Amino acid sequence: MYIIVAGGGKVGFYLAEELLNSNHEVLVIERDPARARAITEELTDAVMSGDSCEATTLDLAGVARADLVAAVTGDDEDNLVICEIARNRGVPRTIARINNPKNELLFKKRGIETTISATQAILGQIEQELPTHEMIPLLQLHSGLELVEVRLPETAPVAGRSVRDVLLPPESLVALIVDPGGVPRIPSGETRLNAGDALVVVTRRESMDKLREALIGAIHGLDT
Amino acid sequence: MNVLIMGCGRVGARVATTLDEAGHTVTVMDLNPSSFRRLPASFKGTQAVGNGMDGPALERAGIKEAHAFMALTQGDNRNYFASQVAHEIYGVERVLCRIYDPVRADIFSSLGLEIFSPTALGASVIVSMLLGDQAAKG
Numbered sequence: 001m002y003i004i005v006a007g008g009g010k011v012g013f014y015l016a017e018e019l020l021n022s023n024h025e026v027l028v029i030e031r032d033p034a035r036a037r038a039i040t041e042e043l044t045d046a047v048m049s050g051d052s053c054e055a056t057t058l059d060l061a062g063v064a065r066a067d068l069v070a071a072v073t074g075d076d077e078d079n080l081v082i083c084e085i086a087r088n089r090g091v092p093r094t095i096a097r098i099n100n101p102k103n104e105l106l107f108k109k110r111g112i113e114t115t116i117s118a119t120q121a122i123l124g125q126i127e128q129e130l131p132t133h134e135m136i137p138l139l140q141l142h143s144g145l146e147l148v149e150v151r152l153p154e155t156a157p158v159a160g161r162s163v164r165d166v167l168l169p170p171e172s173l174v175a176l177i178v179d180p181g182g183v184p185r186i187p188s189g190e191t192r193l194n195a196g197d198a199l200v201v202v203t204r205r206e207s208m209d210k211l212r213e214a215l216i217g218a219i220h221g222l223d224t
Numbered sequence: 225m226n227v228l229i230m231g232c233g234r235v236g237a238r239v240a241t242t243l244d245e246a247g248h249t250v251t252v253m254d255l256n257p258s259s260f261r262r263l264p265a266s267f268k269g270t271q272a273v274g275n276g277m278d279g280p281a282l283e284r285a286g287i288k289e290a291h292a293f294m295a296l297t298q299g300d301n302r303n304y305f306a307s308q309v310a311h312e313i314y315g316v317e318r319v320l321c322r323i324y325d326p327v328r329a330d331i332f333s334s335l336g337l338e339i340f341s342p343t344a345l346g347a348s349v350i351v352s353m354l355l356g357d358q359a360a361k362g
Contacts (some may be wrong), residue, residue: 053300053301053328054325054327054328055327055328055331056327075301076277076305077277077299077301077302077304077305077306078301080301080304080305080308081300081301081304081305081328084304084331084332084335085328085331088331088334100278102278102279103277105313106305106308106309106312106313109308109312109313110308110312
């Protein structure tokens with residue numbers, strides 16, 4: 001594959017290094033000439049000095065034959081513009097680094113589906129660490145589906161009931177139950193839910209509040 | 225008309241002043257409060273300090289009530305980004321965006337925004353001043 005990496009900062013540099021090791025054809029475009037010279041020592045001819053937000057720079061880099069453009073600069077507005085120009089030039093796939101997680105929606109609306117946000121990833125990790133959160137987002141699956149972990153507190157309205165008798169929001173499914181001893185079980189309709197269980201549930205993003213209400217009941221913890 | 229302008233530079237301030245004098249409801253946003261010195265003392269509109277690429281700042285500046293949004297900062301990419309926030313996220317009816325780079329201006333014109341490129345326009349005005357209208361076209 002021919003991959004253009006827009007932005008030669010730390011993210012762009014290490015990304016290019018990994019891609020080159022996997023035998024891809026790679027070109028890093030870096031705006032700051034001094035930084036471009038510095039990374040040329042490591043990446044040799046896989047570096048071009050120039051502004052990726054300029055269509056002429058991307059054209060010079062042969063963007064029309066690129067299989068992928070990864071916009072990984074530290075500025076979200078630049079990353080959006082780079083992806084838009086790349087798509088205008090017919091690049092089939094664009095990936096954008098997002099620095100401010102709030103900007104993710106705009107990239108999605110613009111049809112740039114693959115977005116990577118370090119801030120969001122770290123937030124996700126922190127949320128996994130916080131014991132006060134009884135509902136922990138684990139993973140975003142395809143088309144609005146999420147994998148979440150729900151810890152049943154003592155007060156959970158579903159404690160003592162079987163899976164079959166619990167009314168979940170539409171398109172939600174208890175995929176796994178881990179008991180307080182750490183033993184995982186795939187639930188059947190008869191499996192009883194107990195306080196202290198951790199449930200791994202597939203649900204829709206928009207159903208998260210309803211799921212919380214069904215399994216945990218009244219909202220407490222950090223979200224109150 | 226309720227108009228939100230991002231960027232209180234020479235052009236932004238002048239557009240704001242003209243619309244204000246014509247009786248429109250105008251809000252001007254700028255990151256730097258000292259930019260508002262360009263507005264005349266008679267300006268009746270609102271001055272909002274904030275980043276026009278930031279949703280909450282735009283909401284504080286009243287984007288939800290705006291009929292038109294204009295991106296007039298010095299940065300093409302900032303202008304494009306903020307304009308798409310206004311268009312895609314807030315559904316503002318008219319979104320006008322200044323882009324200096326004529327190549328980017330061409331590309332962005334096809335993406336739902338009204339783009340104004342002072343570079344191409346300015347160049348053709350200068351050439352026609354020198355050579356006359358006919359020569360400028362040819």
